[in-house]
Amino acid sequence: MRATHLFLTSARRTFRAKRSVAVLVGVVALTFSMVGCGSGSSNDAAAGSVTVENCGRDVSVAAPPERVYAVYQPSAEMMSALGLGDRIVGSSFFDGEFLPEYADAFEGAPYSENNPTREALLATNPDFVFGGYGTVFAADTPNGVGTRASLKKVGIESYVLTPFCPTKDGKTDQEVDPADVTVDAIYNDLLAIGELFGVEDKAEALVAEYKSRIGKVEDAVADADRPTVAYVRPQEDGTFQICGGIDFGTQIIEHAGGVNAFADVTTTRNIYVDAEELIKRDPDVILTNSGFGIDYTLDDAQSDVDKIMKNPAFAGLTAVKNHTVYPSLFADRSAGVRTAHAIEQLAQLIHPDLVG
Numbered sequence: 001m002r003a004t005h006l007f008l009t010s011a012r013r014t015f016r017a018k019r020s021v022a023v024l025v026g027v028v029a030l031t032f033s034m035v036g037c038g039s040g041s042s043n044d045a046a047a048g049s050v051t052v053e054n055c056g057r058d059v060s061v062a063a064p065p066e067r068v069y070a071v072y073q074p075s076a077e078m079m080s081a082l083g084l085g086d087r088i089v090g091s092s093f094f095d096g097e098f099l100p101e102y103a104d105a106f107e108g109a110p111y112s113e114n115n116p117t118r119e120a121l122l123a124t125n126p127d128f129v130f131g132g133y134g135t136v137f138a139a140d141t142p143n144g145v146g147t148r149a150s151l152k153k154v155g156i157e158s159y160v161l162t163p164f165c166p167t168k169d170g171k172t173d174q175e176v177d178p179a180d181v182t183v184d185a186i187y188n189d190l191l192a193i194g195e196l197f198g199v200e201d202k203a204e205a206l207v208a209e210y211k212s213r214i215g216k217v218e219d220a221v222a223d224a225d226r227p228t229v230a231y232v233r234p235q236e237d238g239t240f241q242i243c244g245g246i247d248f249g250t251q252i253i254e255h256a257g258g259v260n261a262f263a264d265v266t267t268t269r270n271i272y273v274d275a276e277e278l279i280k281r282d283p284d285v286i287l288t289n290s291g292f293g294i295d296y297t298l299d300d301a302q303s304d305v306d307k308i309m310k311n312p313a314f315a316g317l318t319a320v321k322n323h324t325v326y327p328s329l330f331a332d333r334s335a336g337v338r339t340a341h342a343i344e345q346l347a348q349l350i351h352p353d354l355v356g
Contacts (some may be wrong), residue, residue, distance in 0.1 A: 072132030074336030
């Protein structure tokens, strides 16, 4: 169990895309545009640099980044979904097998099970670090890559998925502002990355696709009873890691037509509880929240299902009695391009008669 993985928390979503476009003036510029010499992508040198706001920081590029280190699965999957997998010079820290629909775009990208040290990161010569969670940039992370400000000093820009923005650069993402943890935040991240990399059309198409898919689920379950759901990850010490109300997992549960059994936990994204607390909450449905490694599958997560189902203390749990303890990947709980997939998957489990 990797300690950093247990606190993928974030806050302060202050995203607002903004572009600074150079104005072409003069007869020479007009002449060039008339003969077509001024055409090209919206991010080329003629159009000027692109700046977006992310976690309270301006992220500026003079041209689309070419060498990206993707830390944690959501960032690598977003790059691949946008057709940018060939720009990944390093990736790390996955919690499950890659989404099949984007696997081809990621194929061949370097991968490390553990996050890089700063030295290892710099050795890949990146011009952009894309963080799928914020703690990787924390100042006190052992063997970390350094703060975003420190990376910028050596010419490397960075971005953190909005639901995982720390309250301040150099902090962990253990606490979050609930207003920042939304599905809309992921749409904004897609549009921002699309703008930074000059693939706005692709980003807009993905946002439209995800909105349509999630909207269909929401419509299907709008009038249904909402079961209580808990993400439960058995720990070696006998406790259980639980997804709190301000974690992105709550968004998945709610959009799928459920209620987080631990929705009242609003001080941190993840907490650890004993068996008694889980029995007290008695969720209707339990998801195992399992994972570790790029080859980890739902079949591997079955072992966590067995730990819950076969625990004598849980014999009276509603989810155990009703056999509604399901294997689930930690990666599916994380904010990113698999959000629509995760919502659809959960809705099929808790509302099988409504969502096919």
